[in-house]
Amino acid sequence: MENLDNTDLRILKQLQADSTISIKELAAKLFLTATPVYERIKRLEREGYITKYVALLNKEKLNRSMIVFCNVRLKEHAKNVGANFVKDIVALPEIIECYNIAGDYDFMLKILVADMASYQDFVMNKLSTIENIGNTQSVFVMGEIKHSTELSF
Amino acid sequence: MENLDNTDLRILKQLQADSTISIKELAAKLFLTATPVYERIKRLEREGYITKYVALLNKEKLNRSMIVFCNVRLKEHAKNVGANFVKDIVALPEIIECYNIAGDYDFMLKILVADMASYQDFVMNKLSTIENIGNTQSVFVMGEIKHSTELSF
DNA sequence: TTTATTTCAGAATTAATTTCTGTACAAAGG
DNA sequence: CCTTTGTACAGAAATTAATTCTGAAATAAA
Secondary structure, eight states: OTTOOHHHHHHHHHHHHOTTSOHHHHHHHTTOOHHHHHHHHHHHHHTTSEEEEEEEEOTTTTTOOEEEEEEEEESOOOHHHHHHHHHHHHHOTTEEEEEEESSSOSEEEEEEESSHHHHHHHHHHTGGGSTTEEEEEEEEEEEEEEEOOOOOO | OTTOOHHHHHHHHHHHHOTTSOHHHHHHHTTOOHHHHHHHHHHHHHTTSEEEEEEEEOTGGGTOOEEEEEEEEESOOOHHHHHHHHHHHHHOTTEEEEEEESSSOSEEEEEEESSHHHHHHHHHHTGGGSTTEEEEEEEEEEEEEEEOOOOOO
């Protein structure tokens, strides 16, 4: 952050919004030629500011329209118990995100499934089989108002 | 989903994980030449299966290390009240995600800030100024266990 | 002022994407 | 059974983009 000037930030902003822009086009926006923009991007990648480039897909068209946040409380809180839980969580592809949280519950999971039947199946046959889960609370999403992958600066 | 064969799904899977792969390289993985892979990708884009291509950035390096989920209850639930709330939410860049949820609260926000001081500032000077917010509950993230942008299939 | 150092422009090269042409194969209709 | 139509593909050609190289301009340090 300290090593980044305004040009770097503008490059990051653009690539976050749309990474298909050509270097030439991006250079034009910044009133530069391709070389410095190319070198800056490579530096931002090398130094870890840019983690990866990905395609974002349409959930609805790919039959993953249902979002559920599932709060989980563990039975025991021993060191290796948490570690095992984490290992199991990471292996389940329906779980898109998992956070260790402060408050009434230990973890919050964001789960993506096709519909309520799939969610039931997920909870019954996958989540419940994980060791050491005390109780869970499902919060169903009725509407996605905003969903960005962009950091602001 | 119905229009997609196994080759399409493998293409989507790859581009979700890393969109910088060249068409030639991807074609080799699928035992095809560049042409059919190119045409399939263009079709997946055209038909809306692929929404966009983006760069994912490193939160920590860009000084957005703190994640907070903020549950919000509205005072009134009239039609236009919700609409105004949504408009205000979308305008705040700290709010990365916003869901209309079932349960005790009306909305859940995912907020990204630098630290606790920034969060306080955000709540005091930005969130609290939004009309019609009844009460809020902040759930602080202690650790991010998993965070994927990939749909599984 | 002199000397490094950094940042950049422009040309040259290399590699990618995109377009084009024609072949092979499968399904549909006579 | 043969013909027609459509789809999916390979391979070559054309176009455009990424990458490398050289040197000039600007900035900071000595």
